[in-house]
Amino acid sequence: MFGVDEAWALVGSGLVGLTLADTLYFQTLKRLGARRTLLLLSLQAPLAAVLAACTLHESITWAMLGGIALTTAGVAWVVSERVRGGTQAPATFAGVALGVLAALGNASANVLTKFGSAEHSALSVGAVRLAIGTVGLGVHLLLAGEGPALVAVVRDRRLAVRLTGAMFLGTYLGIWLVSAAIRYAPASVATTLSSTSPLFVLPLAVVFLRERVSVRAVLGTVLAIAGIALLFARSP
Numbered sequence: 001m002f003g004v005d006e007a008w009a010l011v012g013s014g015l016v017g018l019t020l021a022d023t024l025y026f027q028t029l030k031r032l033g034a035r036r037t038l039l040l041l042s043l044q045a046p047l048a049a050v051l052a053a054c055t056l057h058e059s060i061t062w063a064m065l066g067g068i069a070l071t072t073a074g075v076a077w078v079v080s081e082r083v084r085g086g087t088q089a090p091a092t093f094a095g096v097a098l099g100v101l102a103a104l105g106n107a108s109a110n111v112l113t114k115f116g117s118a119e120h121s122a123l124s125v126g127a128v129r130l131a132i133g134t135v136g137l138g139v140h141l142l143l144a145g146e147g148p149a150l151v152a153v154v155r156d157r158r159l160a161v162r163l164t165g166a167m168f169l170g171t172y173l174g175i176w177l178v179s180a181a182i183r184y185a186p187a188s189v190a191t192t193l194s195s196t197s198p199l200f201v202l203p204l205a206v207v208f209l210r211e212r213v214s215v216r217a218v219l220g221t222v223l224a225i226a227g228i229a230l231l232f233a234r235s236p
Contacts, residue, residue, distance in 0.1 A: 002120065005115075005116075006116040006117075006119075006120070007116070007128075009112045009115040009116030010112070010125065010129055011132050013110075013112035013113045013116065013129050013132075014128065014129040014131070015132060015136045016105050016108050016109045017105060017113070017129065017133065018109075018129065018133025018134075018136065018137070018175075019132075019133050019136030019137050019140060020136075021103075021104075021105030022137075023140065024099075024101050024105060025102040028040065028099040031092055031098065032079075032095040032096070032099065033209070033211055034201055034204070034205045034209055034211070035201055035202060035211055035217065036079055036099075038197045038201040039075050039078055039079065039220075040079065040096065040099030040100060040103060041099065041103050041106065041195065042071060042075060042103075042195040042225075042228060043071065043100060044104070044107040044110070044195055045071060045107075045188070045191050045195040045228050046067070046068035046227075047103055047107035048106075048110050048187055048188050048191035048192075049064055049188035049191075049231060050068075051107055051187075052114070052188045053188075055111055056111060056114060056115065056186075058186050058187065058188055060188075063233075064188075066227075067227045067228065067229070067231030067232075068231060069227065070224070070226055070227025071224045071231070074222070074224030074225075074226075074227060075224050077216065077220040077223065078216065078217050078220035078221060081214065081217060107191060109129075110178070110182055110191045111187050113125065113129065113179060113187075114186075117179060120183075122177075122179040122183050123176060123179075125183065126176040126178075126179040129175055129179065130172070178190065181193060181194065188231070189232055192228050192231050192232040193232065196228060202217075202218070
């Protein structure tokens with residue numbers, strides 16, 4: 001059984017990480033495209049390190065601060081690039097701000113998950129987070145008047161199949177595995193490892209979304225990943 005404090009931490013984690021951060025994530029995705037969005041979300045690693053140091057008293061070293069600086073510089077370099085041609089939308093202030101807030105929401109949720117998962121299995125923690133996040137999203141849809149849009153998505157069989165696959169891989173398996181990582185490793189380390197998504201999304205965006213990837217984008221992504229690696233390697 002979850003204690004009162006653990007239960008509230010997981011409720012907060014589900015609402016902040018799934019209801020709020022995921023909503024911001026999809027808004028960012030529409031504005032910036034997959035590659036830039038995932039790269040912005042890599043900011044959740046340094047943000048989680050700072051939050052964990054403040055709330056969970058996890059140590060943060062000068063080398064980790066260097067990793068934070070590298071990651072932030074790489075993200076800023078890529079996001080500020082002006083792309084000519086291709087299908088990728090230009091970066092906007094609103095899109096970047098939403099992406100940063102999504103990263104902050106995920107970082108906060110991971111810290112809350114660490115607090116609420118000390119003595120419990122990753123599967124039970126993931127199930128609680130997913131249930132709370134689903135309820136929160138349902139309330140959000142009703143308040144925003146998005147019920148008809150949801151029905152339209154369900155009726156579109158091709159889109160529904162794609163979304164089901166995405167939900168299984170990204171939501172179910174993703175939340176379960178992240179919960180396991182947070183359960184057995186410091187929050188900053190687990191978040192750092194889960195922030196390597198840009199490394200995988202770069203070739204996928206080229207192949208499936210036909211996004212144009214410049215040398216600057218590749219170098220900026222490598223710089224951000226190097227910062228994440230330094231943050232991971234130097235975390236106590």
